[in-house]
Amino acid sequence: MAPKTPVPPSAINPAGSKTMPTAPKTATKGPKVPEPEDITLETKDGLSIKATFYAGTLKKEAVPFILIHGLDGQRGDMHSLATYLQGLGHAAIAPDLRGHGQSKSQKLPDGTPRTLDPDKMTRPMLEAMVLDIEACKKYLMEKNNSGELNIEQLCVVGSEFGAILAVRFAAIDWAKQDLPAYKLGKDVKALVLLSPAASLKGITLREPLTVPGVSTSIAMLLIAGAEDTKSANEVDKLYKQLETFHSKAEEKDIFQIKPDTKLSGVKLLGSALDVKEKIASFAEKVLVRKKTSFAWQDRKNPL
Secondary structure, three states, rough: OOOOOOOOOOOOOOOOOOOOOOOOOOOOOOHHHHHHHHEEOOOOOOOEEHHHHHHHHOHHOEEEEEOEEEOOOOHHHHHHHHHHHHHOOOOEEEEEOOOOOOOOOEEEEOOOOOEEOOOOOHHHHHHHHHHHHHHHHHHHHHHHOOOOOOHHHHEEEEEOOHHHHHHHHHHHHOOOOOOOOOOOOOEEEEHHHEEOEEEEEOEOHHHHHHOHHHHHHOOEEEEOOOOOOHHHHHHHHHHHHHHHHOOOOOOEEEEEOOOOOOOHHHHHOOOOOOOHHHHHHHHHHHHHHHHOOOOOOOOOOOO
């Protein structure tokens, strides 16, 4: 028997906008949801990281999500969100960033083992975490080319420091210059930032927003607990900044929600709140219902 599909997402009430449309109220039985698959990914700088892939059931219409935990977190923090999205037919991948979870043990080029301690990681080591996200996208690209998802609708969800990494990765993705016969980037179409931090060890969130396309062409959902003053203030500032870039958009695609709680980061994904549902509703509005604008493409390198 196929597992129950999660209750469809509820409406989002972004500041100054109409209620966001919800997914259909009734869910029909569909294909059996695959079991999560633990995988190992290789980064461009030669590290091996662990991740879990949650395959979707909508094939070429499945929205792919990359779920980025915060500092001192691990990929299991995103499990509830990943399975919720998977139950709606979408695909997700959640990595253990270098120095976290099962990605703490690494080998140097000469074969010498070392253990990465997130508390002792330098700024360059933290910045290099975007390569872990890049490895996730590479894996999703393979799934795209096998018809299992649509990379053109890529959404990245980041929690706290993971939110900074999500925006920085989006900037790298949008800065890539396409080849004449091969599209290399501009695949990140949506970002969800949970309790976004402004900066950490000099690594900022606002700097990548200056990359052409990031502030103007990516839909964003900003989330913070209303009683988490620091994060809530950061969300307010970001929302006002981004709203100016999207003021002439045909349809609103920048939102903020602040549930009445002091919880922050991945704790906002708990069952007591409906944040998972609102993330899914956001994806429904800015990605699923615009699928004709983000048509699936075979992205195999012609070379």
